[in-house]
Amino acid sequence: MSKAMKIKRLLIFALFSVLAVVLSPVAHTVEPIQLPIQDWHFSGPLSTFDRASLQRGYMIYRRICAACHSMKHVAFRNLEAIGYSEEQIKAIAAEYMYTDGPDEGGNMYERPGLPSDYFKSPYPNHNAARAIHNGALPPDLSLIIKARHHGPDHVYGILTGYEAAPEGTALRAGQYWNRYMPGHIIAMMPPLAGNMIAYEDGTPQTLEQYARDVVTFLTWAAEPMLEDRKRAGMKVLLFLLIFTGIMYAIQKRIWAAVR
Amino acid sequence: MIYKMSKTERVTFKNPVVRWIDERLPIFTLMRKEYKVFPIPRNVNYFWNFGAIAIFMLIVMMATGIVMAMHYTADTRLAFDSVERIMRDVNGGWLIRYVHMNGASFLFVAVYIHIFRGIYYGSYKKPRELLWMLGVLIFLLLMGTAFIGHVLPWGQMSFWSATVITNLFSAIPLIGDGIVTLLWGGFSVDNPTLTRFFALHYLLPFIIIFVIFLHVCTLHIAGSNNPLGINVKKSQDTLPFHPYFTTRDMFGLLVFLMIYAVFVFYMPNVFNHPDNYIPADPLVTPTHITPEWYFLPFYAMLRAITFDIPIPFMDIILVSAKLGGVIAMFGSIILLFFLPWLDSHPIRSARFRPLFRFFLIALVLDFVFLGYVGSQPADATLLDIPLNHFGLTGTVYYYAFFLVILPLLSKIEKGRELPTSIHQVILQAGNSSTSGKNE
Numbered sequence: 087m088s089k090a091m092k093i094k095r096l097l098i099f100a101l102f103s104v105l106a107v108v109l110s111p112v113a114h115t116v117e118p119i120q121l122p123i124q125d126w127h128f129s130g131p132l133s134t135f136d137r138a139s140l141q142r143g144y145m146i147y148r149r150i151c152a153a154c155h156s157m158k159h160v161a162f163r164n165l166e167a168i169g170y171s172e173e174q175i176k177a178i179a180a181e182y183m184y185t186d187g188p189d190e191g192g193n194m195y196e197r198p199g200l201p202s203d204y205f206k207s208p209y210p211n212h213n214a215a216r217a218i219h220n221g222a223l224p225p226d227l228s229l230i231i232k233a234r235h236h237g238p239d240h241v242y243g244i245l246t247g248y249e250a251a252p253e254g255t256a257l258r259a260g261q262y263w264n265r266y267m268p269g270h271i272i273a274m275m276p277p278l279a280g281n282m283i284a285y286e287d288g289t290p291q292t293l294e295q296y297a298r299d300v301v302t303f304l305t306w307a308a309e310p311m312l313e314d315r316k317r318a319g320m321k322v323l324l325f326l327l328i329f330t331g332i333m334y335a336i337q338k339r340i341w342a343a344v345r
Numbered sequence: 346m347i348y349k350m351s352k353t354e355r356v357t358f359k360n361p362v363v364r365w366i367d368e369r370l371p372i373f374t375l376m377r378k379e380y381k382v383f384p385i386p387r388n389v390n391y392f393w394n395f396g397a398i399a400i401f402m403l404i405v406m407m408a409t410g411i412v413m414a415m416h417y418t419a420d421t422r423l424a425f426d427s428v429e430r431i432m433r434d435v436n437g438g439w440l441i442r443y444v445h446m447n448g449a450s451f452l453f454v455a456v457y458i459h460i461f462r463g464i465y466y467g468s469y470k471k472p473r474e475l476l477w478m479l480g481v482l483i484f485l486l487l488m489g490t491a492f493i494g495h496v497l498p499w500g501q502m503s504f505w506s507a508t509v510i511t512n513l514f515s516a517i518p519l520i521g522d523g524i525v526t527l528l529w530g531g532f533s534v535d536n537p538t539l540t541r542f543f544a545l546h547y548l549l550p551f552i553i554i555f556v557i558f559l560h561v562c563t564l565h566i567a568g569s570n571n572p573l574g575i576n577v578k579k580s581q582d583t584l585p586f587h588p589y590f591t592t593r594d595m596f597g598l599l600v601f602l603m604i605y606a607v608f609v610f611y612m613p614n615v616f617n618h619p620d621n622y623i624p625a626d627p628l629v630t631p632t633h634i635t636p637e638w639y640f641l642p643f644y645a646m647l648r649a650i651t652f653d654i655p656i657p658f659m660d661i662i663l664v665s666a667k668l669g670g671v672i673a674m675f676g677s678i679i680l681l682f683f684l685p686w687l688d689s690h691p692i693r694s695a696r697f698r699p700l701f702r703f704f705l706i707a708l709v710l711d712f713v714f715l716g717y718v719g720s721q722p723a724d725a726t727l728l729d730i731p732l733n734h735f736g737l738t739g740t741v742y743y744y745a746f747f748l749v750i751l752p753l754l755s756k757i758e759k760g761r762e763l764p765t766s767i768h769q770v771i772l773q774a775g776n777s778s779t780s781g782k783n784e
């Protein structure tokens with residue numbers, strides 16, 4: 087009997103080692119960079135996005151980030167989810183001009199944006215973007231949070247991690263030193279600084295706060311269904327828990343007869 | 346013969362409609378025989394749940410997959426965006442996709458445990474050799490399906506692992522380059538590759554279902570093995586499948602689903618490489634190309650062979666390092682087909698074979714360790730020794746287990762004395778536990 091226990095213990099150990107290896111962050115991260123781990127409003131099993139922070143983040147994206155970065159998977163209509171009304175969305179969309187057509191005469195024409203339009207890219211195409219930025223292509227931000235290990239902390243780190251290059255490092259024109267960038271050299275100039283944008287709701291106008299708000303917005307952009315997912319998860323787990331309990335009882339009862 | 350059997354064993358059903366159909370097509374008789382009264386050894390443990398769990402997961406994969414195929418576009422310019430559209434605009438699309446994405450991982454969890462159970466309790470031995478071999482074939486087909494499925498979202502990791510893995514076939518002498526061209530449908534991984542992968546990803550699960558059908562048919566000829574590994578002798582050794590094992594399978598499945606749901610709803614991207622949320626770019630190579638976790642041990646074996654093998658005393662290379670790696674990787678699975686003959690020991694269950702059990706648990710740890718090696722960059726080190734050396738050692742042990750240890754143990758291991766019957770063991774256990782309660 088004790089032998090059987092031993093095997094069981096060994097097997098359990100083996101299974102957990104499989105899980106440990108699979109889930110270990112060591113398996114993916116090679117860079118020794120220590121990210122500034124933040125406490126995010128949207129992490130945790132039942133948490134939601136902070137709506138005010140989302141709107142502030144969108145404002146910063148629109149005024150600063152959007153100058154260089156596209157966000158092609160997000161449409162104006164999606165902004166309803168972060169608390170804008172239909173009228174506000176119509177007004178925001180109308181601030182951009184889109185090429186549409188061809189019309190009945192076969193000509194392309196310009197029209198103001200509609201809620202169904204996707205965020206407008208600052209460039210007509212990738213080559214145009216590269217031509218402006220010394221060959222570097224500013225990534226589309228729709229999925230940036232999911233496209234990086236520890237996305238929110240990584241992007242927060244990049245936005246707040248600019249510092250003077252250590253002595254002896256020669257940076258070329260258009261290069262900057264960032265302590266959280268893998269390799270430390272980054273082609274994006276420091277995008278944010280304290281007091282750069284006025285917040286009307288009295289939120290501190292610091293670099294850190296700006297970065298937090300932008301990251302919150304970008305997380306929503308990358309995973310707009312996050313709140314739905316977590317809410318549905320609770321229901322599903324609750325259902326499974328009850329169902330499992332019932333099934334356990336049924337199973338016990340049926341087996342009791344033969345034991 | 347089958348006709349005769351169905352004639353003699355036909356049941357008269359009370360329901361007139363059922364009876365009418367059954368007289369013409371004895372499907373209800375068949376279902377009753379195979380899934381209601383079918384005898385299962387009463388001592389099987391929860392390890393025996395994973396076959397049913399794996400089938401359930403495959404059905405989940407097919408159901409979600411078919412819905413996604415309705416929204417997915419197999420075109421290199423649109424594939425990535427169409428997946429994002431599923432995530433954002435399709436009703437419940439995010440759920441279907443996360444269920445599918447994590448379902449692949451959990452299908453492999455179930456399959457790996459199922460395979461382990463088969464080896465531990467000697468389920469591959471006579472008369473279940475063919476049952477086992479069909480299982481290995483299912484495993485191979487699943488790996489192929491999972492691999493090409495991972496290519497479909499057309500992210501960076503999709504593109505680059507497709508490039509790396511399809512390139513492996515070029516190591517095969519003479520026909521290798523032809524195979525690669527055929528896989529690609531051209532001269533690089535491109536749109537024709539994606540479209541044929543999509544077609545095959547839709548086709549393969551149906552082939553898998555067919556092989557599973559054969560796998561289950563074979564199982565129902567020989568009957569289930571059990572933790573003691575001894576044959577069923579009397580009717581007291583077994584219980585009917587329904588309701589004893591249907592309820593237990595259901596309970597086990599629900600526990601499994603709970604763990605699965607935690608991943609789907611609370612960490613849906615843990616198994617996914619972040620680079621796959623970057624659209625594929627043939628001009629930018631990711632820093633580390635890693636396959637999905639369920640391929641990692643095999644990936645480590647592929648990378649373990651870093652040296653050419655020459656014909657002895659000559660300068661002619663017999664097996665290049667690349668071909669060596671490919672042989673090591675595919676050979677590790679091909680080997681499993683021969684397991685029933687490599688291990689010819691008369692005792693099935695590891696419970697009565699302490700030496701076999703020791704080396705088998707070492708193999709499991711070795712396999713997990715190989716997975717770790719496969720997850721690390723090729724130039725990684727452990728204790729200042731290149732990790733690849735460990736990978737080679739692990740690969741050597743994997744092969745040694747099957748090719749040296751098993752045949753050797755078959756000859757020398759005495760093993761413990763087997764109990765006379767399942768029923769007797771259960772009675773004994775019952776007596777000792779009740780006497781324990783009385784004390």
